[in-house]
Amino acid sequence: MKHLLPLLASFALATTAFAQRDFSQIEIKTIPVAKNIHMLEGAGGNIGVSVGKDGILIVDDQFAPMAEKIDAALKKLDSGKLRFLLNTHWHGDHTGGNAHFGAKDTDIIAHVNVRKRLAAKADAKPAELPVITFDQGASVHFNGEEIKLIALAPGHTDGDSVVWFTGANVVHMGDQFFNGRFPYIDLASGGDVRGYMKNVETVLKQIPADAKVIPGHGALATVEDLKAFHAMMVETVGLVEKAIAAGKSLDDVKAAGVPEKYKEWGSGFINTSRYLEITYNSLAKK
Numbered sequence: 001m002k003h004l005l006p007l008l009a010s011f012a013l014a015t016t017a018f019a020q021r022d023f024s025q026i027e028i029k030t031i032p033v034a035k036n037i038h039m040l041e042g043a044g045g046n047i048g049v050s051v052g053k054d055g056i057l058i059v060d061d062q063f064a065p066m067a068e069k070i071d072a073a074l075k076k077l078d079s080g081k082l083r084f085l086l087n088t089h090w091h092g093d094h095t096g097g098n099a100h101f102g103a104k105d106t107d108i109i110a111h112v113n114v115r116k117r118l119a120a121k122a123d124a125k126p127a128e129l130p131v132i133t134f135d136q137g138a139s140v141h142f143n144g145e146e147i148k149l150i151a152l153a154p155g156h157t158d159g160d161s162v163v164w165f166t167g168a169n170v171v172h173m174g175d176q177f178f179n180g181r182f183p184y185i186d187l188a189s190g191g192d193v194r195g196y197m198k199n200v201e202t203v204l205k206q207i208p209a210d211a212k213v214i215p216g217h218g219a220l221a222t223v224e225d226l227k228a229f230h231a232m233m234v235e236t237v238g239l240v241e242k243a244i245a246a247g248k249s250l251d252d253v254k255a256a257g258v259p260e261k262y263k264e265w266g267s268g269f270i271n272t273s274r275y276l277e278i279t280y281n282s283l284a285k286k
């Protein structure tokens with residue numbers, strides 16, 4: 001049972017920041033991305049949507065109280081049935097609507113570790129669990145294109161996938177991309193800062209330069225934005241690595257901070273001090 005404690009702690013961290021939030025005031029905003037792909041912004045991770053002759057497929061579903069608003073936003077886009085829900089990873093701001101959608105005619109698909117971690121929650125509901133799981137990747141042939149689920153090595157968690165819409169030329173990065181902000185890396189869920197950076201490189205190698213990029217958090221992005229995010233990590237993680245090699249403590253690293261040009265990246269969910277702490281702890285654990 002010991003392994004459950006960090007798992008529950010990380011889930012609490014991912015959700016308590018929003019627990020006091022008044023979801024009734026939050027509207028869903030629908031943003032066209034490319035061809036038949038849209039992005040929904042609301043509370044929690046960005047949602048990717050495919051609409052077309054086969055119906056609707058979505059990527060992630062935000063917090064539970066947003067589910068009916070998501071339904072309404074999808075209805076405005078298309079009258080088709082919501083057939084598939086893909087989860088990029090298990091965090092509550094990306095899977096909170098699973099129980100709502102899974103209880104209807106929607107099949108949830110995710111990496112095997114997403115199902116494992118959701119099932120281990122104290123309040124797990126059968127309807128929220130993925131019914132189709134994979135560990136090496138999978139494809140959904142839907143609305144005239146191949147939608148690839150690319151399984152990644154441990155990075156943000158140990159069960160992240162990105163979703164590559166091969167025909168529309170769009171990638172949904174899940175939390176392997178925080179646009180213009182420092183990322184959260186969930187060490188208690190098997191995350192790893194070096195793995196996180198490698199995963200971004202893996203995706204950059206597979207997508208064309210003109211692809212549209214949906215980040216887990218932040219505004220709709222380009223490949224250039226994703227490269228800038230990766231460059232920021234290479235530089236800042238490199239600084240922490242050097243500091244550790246020189247025998248510096250976590251307090252030293254926090255006191256040194258990040259280069260001036262990256263200060264603004266700490267204005268999101270993860271501030272500079274927390275980012276440096278996660279990075280230090282991830283590098284130091286080897």
Ligand SMILES: [Zn+2]
Pocket residue numbers: 089091094156175
């Ligand atoms: Zn996450």
